[in-house]
Amino acid sequence: MDTGQAIPRHQTAIARRHLSKPISLAVADGILAATSSLFDYGCGRGGDVARLRAMGYTAHGWDPGHNPNAERHAADVVNLGYVINVIEDPIERAQTLASAWRLARQVLVVAARPDWEARTVTGHRHGDGIITRRGTFQKFYAQEELRNWINLQLGTDCIAAAPGIFYIFRQETHAQTFLASRTRHRPAPMYRPRTRQALYDAHREDMDALAAFITSRGRLPDSDEVPGTAGRLLRVFPSLKQAAATLRDVIGSQDWDKDLERARQQAEQDLLAYLALAAFRGRPRASDLPKGIALDVRTLFGSYRAACSKADELLHAIADxxxxxxxxxxxxxxxxxxxxxxxxxxxxxxxxxxxxxxxxxxxxxxxxxxxxxxxxxxxxxxxxxxxxxxxxxxxxxxxxxxxxxxxxxxxxxxxxxxxxxxxxxxxxxxETFVPLDYPGRDKFVRLTKQEERAGLLDEAAPIGTHAGWEQRLQDRGYRLAGHRLVRITTTTSSTGFQ
Ligand SMILES: C[S@@+](CC[C@H](N)C(=O)[O-])C[C@H]1O[C@@H](n2cnc3c(N)ncnc32)[C@H](O)[C@@H]1O
Structure with a gap:
C-alpha cells in the first residue's frame, strides 16, 4: 500500500457541537455512569472529552493527529469512535482495536460508519475502502461485518448498541445486566398516592423510589439493590416488606394489588424475552447471573431451570x-x-x-x-x-x-x-399505531373520522405515498390544516369540515 501515512487521517476529525452518537448512547444506556472514567482513543479535536468534562465526568483522550503527546491510559469506558474506518491498513486497524481494548477496564465502545453512508461519499476504491475527494480513507461496514470483525479480533462477543456501534464488555455479568435492562419495561409515571400519610410524607423520596423499583421489577428489592433508600427506610421500618405494606395502605390496596400484578406480568415477560435472547450468545450459568437477575428469576419463576424452559418455548415459537x-x-x-x-x-x-x-x-x-x-x-x-x-x-x-x-x-x-x-x-x-394513552391520540381519531366521512380513505391504493394522498385530497376538494380536514372553497377562504 504505497499511499501509507500520506493519507491525512487527522482531517477526518470534525469539530463537534454535540456529544458524538456513541458517547451519548453510552450515557443514555447507563454504560457511562456518573462515576465512570472515560478514555477517548482517537479523540480527534477532543469535543467529546471537553463536553463530558463539562458534565462532570472524568474524561481524557489521545489522538495521533490532534493530541499526540497525551498519555494513553486505562479507564472504565474506552471509546473508539469512528477511528477504525479511517485507517487504510487492515493490520494497523486491528492493532488499534486491540490497543483500545487493552485500556478498557469495563467496556469498549466501538463505532464505525455504516455501509449505507457510503452512498453519500464519492471517491475511488482503495484496499477495502475508498479514498474520498478530500484524500482521506473511509471503510464503510455492514452491521454484521463489523460485529464479526470485532469478535474475531478480540475473541469476544460484542453487543450491538445501535447501527454501527458496538459494546464489548470486560465481564460477562456486566454484559448480562445490560442485556436484561434492554428488554426491561420502563414503567411510565410512578405512583402518585392519593392520601398522604405522615409516614409516607416524611419519607416521600425514598418511598417513591421503593414504589418505582417494585413497579418496574414486580418484586421487593434486596437492600443492596437500592442501598441509599434501603438504609434510610430501614431506620424507620423493620423491613422493606413493611415499608411496601405502608405504601399499599397509602395508595389503596386495590390499586396497589392491581398494579403490582401488572408489574409482575410485565417483569415476567421482560425476563423471558431476555432469557430467550440470551440463548443466542449462550445463556449464563445460574451461578453467573448478576444478583438482581437471579432474584428476579427466583421471585418470578421459582427456579432458573423453570424460567429457561419457558424461554425455550418462546424461542421455539419464533422459528414458526x-x-x-x-x-x-x-x-x-x-x-x-x-x-x-x-x-x-x-x-x-x-x-x-x-x-x-x-x-x-x-x-x-x-x-x-x-x-x-x-x-x-x-x-x-x-x-x-x-x-x-x-x-x-x-x-x-x-x-x-x-x-x-x-x-x-x-x-x-x-x-x-x-x-x-x-x-x-x-x-x-x-391512532391505530399507538397505545390508548398516547398523547394526542384523540386528535388522531377525530381526523380519521373526518377523513372517513369525506370518503378519502375508501380506496387505499394510491394514497400510501405523499403524491397519491395529495392528489386524492385535491381531487375531492379538501386540504389539511394541522389535524383538521378543511374543504377548499372556490374563493380563497375555507370552512371547517362538518
Ligand atoms: C473521524 S475522526 C473521529 C474523532 C473522534 N473520535 C470523534 O468521534 O469525533 C478519526 C480520528 O482517528 C484518528 N486516528 C487515525 N489513526 C489512528 C490510530 N491508529 N489510532 C487512534 N486514532 C487514530 C485520527 O487522527 C482522527 O482524529
Whole structure:
C-alpha cells in the first residue's frame, strides 16, 4: 500500500457541537455512569472529552493527529469512535482495536460508519475502502461485518448498541445486566398516592423510589439493590416488606394489588424475552447471573431451570412463521395489514412476549435504533423494520424518513433513506399505531373520522405515498390544516369540515 501515512487521517476529525452518537448512547444506556472514567482513543479535536468534562465526568483522550503527546491510559469506558474506518491498513486497524481494548477496564465502545453512508461519499476504491475527494480513507461496514470483525479480533462477543456501534464488555455479568435492562419495561409515571400519610410524607423520596423499583421489577428489592433508600427506610421500618405494606395502605390496596400484578406480568415477560435472547450468545450459568437477575428469576419463576424452559418455548415459537403471524393478528396494539403489523415504539412493551422476543432478535442485529418511531413486523417473512417518522406527532400524515430492516433469516440489515424522495410513503389512521394513552391520540381519531366521512380513505391504493394522498385530497376538494380536514372553497377562504 504505497499511499501509507500520506493519507491525512487527522482531517477526518470534525469539530463537534454535540456529544458524538456513541458517547451519548453510552450515557443514555447507563454504560457511562456518573462515576465512570472515560478514555477517548482517537479523540480527534477532543469535543467529546471537553463536553463530558463539562458534565462532570472524568474524561481524557489521545489522538495521533490532534493530541499526540497525551498519555494513553486505562479507564472504565474506552471509546473508539469512528477511528477504525479511517485507517487504510487492515493490520494497523486491528492493532488499534486491540490497543483500545487493552485500556478498557469495563467496556469498549466501538463505532464505525455504516455501509449505507457510503452512498453519500464519492471517491475511488482503495484496499477495502475508498479514498474520498478530500484524500482521506473511509471503510464503510455492514452491521454484521463489523460485529464479526470485532469478535474475531478480540475473541469476544460484542453487543450491538445501535447501527454501527458496538459494546464489548470486560465481564460477562456486566454484559448480562445490560442485556436484561434492554428488554426491561420502563414503567411510565410512578405512583402518585392519593392520601398522604405522615409516614409516607416524611419519607416521600425514598418511598417513591421503593414504589418505582417494585413497579418496574414486580418484586421487593434486596437492600443492596437500592442501598441509599434501603438504609434510610430501614431506620424507620423493620423491613422493606413493611415499608411496601405502608405504601399499599397509602395508595389503596386495590390499586396497589392491581398494579403490582401488572408489574409482575410485565417483569415476567421482560425476563423471558431476555432469557430467550440470551440463548443466542449462550445463556449464563445460574451461578453467573448478576444478583438482581437471579432474584428476579427466583421471585418470578421459582427456579432458573423453570424460567429457561419457558424461554425455550418462546424461542421455539419464533422459528414458526405461523405462530408469529397468529401473534401479529391477535395483537391488541398496532395496525394490522395483509402482510405486516405496525406498532408505535411507545407500544412495544404492550406486545405479546413472542413478538417482543422477535423484535429483540432484530435488535440484536441492529442495536437500538434511536430515531425509530414505528416498528413493522412482517407476517410473511422473518423481517423486522425500524421506521422513522420524525414528524409523527405533528404531521397529520407523517412521511417515512428512513427504514432499517433486519432480515432474521439472512442476518443482515438494510437501510433505505427516503429523506430526499419527492414521493415518500405516508401514514394514515395514526391512532391505530399507538397505545390508548398516547398523547394526542384523540386528535388522531377525530381526523380519521373526518377523513372517513369525506370518503378519502375508501380506496387505499394510491394514497400510501405523499403524491397519491395529495392528489386524492385535491381531487375531492379538501386540504389539511394541522389535524383538521378543511374543504377548499372556490374563493380563497375555507370552512371547517362538518
Ligand atoms: C473521524 S475522526 C473521529 C474523532 C473522534 N473520535 C470523534 O468521534 O469525533 C478519526 C480520528 O482517528 C484518528 N486516528 C487515525 N489513526 C489512528 C490510530 N491508529 N489510532 C487512534 N486514532 C487514530 C485520527 O487522527 C482522527 O482524529
Amino acid at each position: 412463521q405461523k405462530a408469529l403471524n397468529n401473534a401479529c393478528s391477535a395483537s391488541s396494539v398496532g395496525k394490522l395489514t395483509a402482510d405486516s403489523l405496525y406498532v408505535h415504539a411507545a407500544a412495544i412493551q404492550a406486545l405479546d412476549p413472542l413478538l417482543r422476543v422477535y423484535e429483540g432478535c432484530a435488535r440484536a442485529l441492529t442495536g437500538t435504533v434511536a430515531e425509530c418511531t414505528v416498528i413493522k413486523f412482517s407476517r410473511l417473512m422473518t423481517k423486522v423494520s425500524y421506521l422513522s417518522y420524525p414528524d409523527f406527532d405533528s404531521a397529520p400524515h407523517p412521511a417515512l424518513a428512513t427504514s432499517l430492516r433486519a432480515n432474521l433469516r439472512k442476518l443482515d440489515v438494510k437501510y433505505t433513506d427516503f429523506r430526499r424522495s419527492t414521493n415518500p410513503p405516508v401514514l394514515h389512521r395514526k
